[in-house]
Amino acid sequence: MRDDVCGLGPYRADLVETYWRWEQDPSVLVGYGRQQPESLEARTEGMAQQLRGDNIRFTVYEVAGDAAVPVGVATLLPDPAVRTAEYVVMLAPEARGRGLGTAATRLVLDYAFHVTNLRMVWLKVLAPNRPAVRAYEKAGFRTVGALRDAGYWLGKVCDEVVMDALAAEFAGDSVVSG
Numbered sequence: 001m002r003d004d005v006c007g008l009g010p011y012r013a014d015l016v017e018t019y020w021r022w023e024q025d026p027s028v029l030v031g032y033g034r035q036q037p038e039s040l041e042a043r044t045e046g047m048a049q050q051l052r053g054d055n056i057r058f059t060v061y062e063v064a065g066d067a068a069v070p071v072g073v074a075t076l077l078p079d080p081a082v083r084t085a086e087y088v089v090m091l092a093p094e095a096r097g098r099g100l101g102t103a104a105t106r107l108v109l110d111y112a113f114h115v116t117n118l119r120m121v122w123l124k125v126l127a128p129n130r131p132a133v134r135a136y137e138k139a140g141f142r143t144v145g146a147l148r149d150a151g152y153w154l155g156k157v158c159d160e161v162v163m164d165a166l167a168a169e170f171a172g173d174s175v176v177s178g
Helices: 013-023 026-032 040-052 100-114 130-139
Strands: 006-010 056-062 069-079 084-091 120-126 142-153 156-166
Touching (some): 013 040, 013 069, 013 084, 084 100, 130 142, 130 156
Antiparallel strands (some): 056 069, 069 084, 120 156, 142 156
């Protein structure tokens, strides 16, 4: 799946070192509320488990240039019993601020609602991460609440904003063709 800015492709074992490099960036650690980096060995072992799992994982590509370039990872963690999923996305530090997060999120929602037939997708984001909140809103998410004092941002306690997107409210054309 792709639009003019971004594309989604398979999660790839050959990119484990690239994914790991992105995940060790301090801004990603802060954004996820993690306090410690992970070794490449642990990430490689985790990758093998992720590839066998039931979650829906994509490599995010920037497609504006001559060749598609990996710039991130997007994941849906489905709950099949209720046809919903949690959404998690990570962009490489060098890919931020260019609309790729919004484009990737919109494509994942399109996939979730038109391929996987989910009825709702939700996420949590640390409240001080305003660029992420704006990107999610542009892609179709709405704020539905907050988990008070549930996270840390740059060493300070902060809220986690809870957002959702409903299939019934997903606006615009789908890139999925029948």
